[in-house]
Amino acid sequence: MLLILSLGLLPLGLVAILASVESARTNSAERAGQIASRLxxxxxxxxxxxxxxxxTIRASAAAISLAPIDSGICEHTLLRLERMQRTTGRFALFGPAGAMRCxxxxxxxxxxxxxGHLRSMVTISDDGSALRFALFNxxxxxxxxxEFPREELARLTYVPExxxxxxxxxxxxxxxxxLRSGYAGNPMGRMIETSAPVAGGGMLMQARLAATPISAAEILMILLxxxxxxxxxxxxxxxxxxxLLKPLVRMQRAVAAYQPGDRHLDLPSLSTPAREIGELGLAFDRVTQTVARHEAELEAGIERQKRLVREVHHRVKNNLQVVASLLNLHARGAASEDVAKAYAxxxxxxxxxxxxHRNHYxxxxxxxxxxxxxxxxxxxxNLRxxxxxxxxxxxxxxxxxxxxxxxxxxxxxxxxITEIVEFAMLCGAPWVLIALDEENDYRARLAVESPSLAADVDCGAAxxxxxxxxxxxxxxxxRSTLDRDPATGRYALDIAVLEKGPL
Structure with missing residues (x-):
């Protein structure tokens, strides 16, 4: 129902939005035209x-060049330049050979x-503080x-916005x-930029201002x-x-309160004309009963598997201990020292x-x-x-x-470790150091060091x-490379680890 009503009102909303946007565009275009005309x-x-x-300067240039320095024509020209302008400026007049007269x-x-032998030059100063011009014959x-200072030009070009x-x-x-810096900007508004040529197109006068905002009536037409x-x-x-939602929430709470092992789902009484919601609750109840039955079967199977694995490890550990005891008995009754060492x-x-196996168990x-x-x-x-x-x-x-x-x-x-420590025993080692240090997140450094593992110790070629x-x-x-340091008698290699436990 909500979707049908929304689709029915959509054309009206689009017409209102388009009309408001078009009105805003017209107002912005009119404002841009007015600003361009003023600019x-x-x-x-x-x-x-x-x-x-x-x-004025060109008209007086010939007279200034021919008149004596103290004739006063140059100063009279400066006075005319200052009086005839709408703004205050500063001027300098030159005579023959580029010598400044006044x-x-x-x-x-x-x-x-x-x-390039130009007749005139109009430039902006490097710091933007003045507009300068120069005239050549x-x-x-x-x-x-x-030159005309920036403050005077700002007053001369003021736009009454x-x-x-x-x-x-x-x-x-x-x-x-x-000349003026008053545009604050608006992230929700549009900006208008316009320009006009100055000094024969050598520079541009640019204006930037915000477009006409949408009126309250236009906003109301859009929001209605x-x-x-x-x-x-x-x-x-x-x-x-x-x-619909309230009965479903009550059912959801009942389902969330269900814990594994419960025999059935405690469903609330629902007063809703939607018969499907009641049927959904019954379906949940049947599913929970099925899940409870399957969980019980899985728990029994897992318990049997645990007992079997424990029994296997226990038997392997016992069998290895029996083998070790038999080897010890044979070693005690060996006919020679070499045979006893082999049994050991x-x-x-x-x-x-x-x-x-014992630690794995x-x-x-x-x-x-x-x-x-x-x-x-x-x-x-054990080795000791x-x-x-x-x-x-x-x-x-x-x-x-x-x-x-x-x-x-x-x-x-x-x-x-057994091989290296036993070799150290046979070579008469006074001590053996076994170290396990951190290498990175997935590998550790295993090292075994003893004086009898050095290169200068002879334990027999065989x-x-x-x-x-x-x-x-x-x-x-x-899957690692064994590093040996013959000088200190140190064997080291990297091994793969699962995780690091508590100290």
Whole structure:
């Protein structure tokens, strides 16, 4: 209904708007014509002032050149120039060879150059404070100079605009003389600009003012169709709100109050002729019952899946501990020291894998990944406990930031630390430092440092070659490059992390 009424009133509104706009355009065009006519009259005043000055100076130029210096003709000419003008100016008259014969009191002009042998030059001063002219004879010699200050020209060219909101200026290239600055501008109004030539087209007199604003009657004609549409919309809104929106809001509140696990939807009683709203409420009730049934099934399935995953991790952890215990028993009953060391080396790697599963199982409920700080701490304790007798006093220092990684990264990190620390044990290291520092938002820097990892320590060619091959392969699994500092015995590489935990 609202749309039909709006479309019916649209042509009337368009006619009113177009009529008001056309009226505003006509008023603005009339105002622009009036301003252009007034501006042309003021420009003619400046042209007439320049013409009179030039005629007087040229008429007296021959007499001034021939008369003696003390004849008084020059001063008499200056007096005529001052009396015949509507505005006050300053003048200087010149004789033969460009020598100044007389000038207005306090006026000491600079002699201008005459490019192109012009008969006359009219220019605006650099600072826009005066309008200057210079006259030359046929041979290019200077006959007279004059200038009119900006204040006098502003008085001479004053345009009686009722509002006073307009700008008036003289422009010559990049030079401007502001005669009046009263245009404040209006972001909602249109601006009118007009100009008239001055000094034979050598410069322009420009005026800028606001267009005639739209009258109150025109604004009312534009707003009347809009007000009618608003009135119709208000009536339509009352009807729609009472019979449609209010029942829907009550139903929306009932649906928003529904919580997962509720058996049914508590719908309010609706008094509305719209039967579809009641049917919609019943449909919501049926949907909530279906959702509740499916949620119960999903919760049961998720709980079964959690128990299964926990059972798998628990069994893997127990199996690895059993394997580690068997290896320890075999190591104790080994026939030689080398066999015992081999069993111990295998046991350390099984322990490393068991530590990863134990820490992954601890973080399983939060699903944040494997925490490296407790993992490396536990791994260091296990390596310290299984160290051979030659490395019984070796210290393992930790400097770790709390980062979380995936299980694949955790396994490779555990094996890499185990390999490097075990190599340091076999080479008689007094201490080992394991550090994990921040590199950027997605990577961390893992470093292991020990004096036995330096280049000048000899641990046997076979052991060193196997060690280098294993740690290089593990760094490739971590998709990183292993950096070695032979001088300090430091191995470092970047690993991918998920997020940083609390300190």
């Amino acid at each position: 042309s009259i003021r420009a003619d005043r400046i042209n007439d002032m320049l013409t009179r000055s030039a005629g 000038a207005s009191p306090g006026y000491a002009p600079a002699v201008p150059a005459n490019p 046929d041979e290019g010699a200077l006959e007279g100079i004059g 009722p509002t006073g909101d307009f700008d008036l200026s003289l422009r010559q290239g990049k030079r401007t003389m502001v 169709p809009i007000l009618m549409c608003l009135f119709v919309a208000a009536i339509g809104w009352g009807i729609v709100h009472r019979l 080396s295998i046991q350390r790697r099984v322990d490393a894998l068991a530590v990863v 601890a973080e399983l409920e939060e699903n944040r990944g494997v925490a490296l700080k407790p993992l490396i701490s536990e791994l260091a304790a 406990a299984t160290a051979p007798a030659s490395a019984a006093r070796m210290a393992i220092r930790l400097d770790l930031e709390p980062y979380y990684v995936t299980q694949d990264v955790a396994v490779s990190v555990a094996f890499l 052991v060193s070659e196997r060690f280098e091959r294993v740690v290089t392969g593990l760094s490739r699994q971590l």
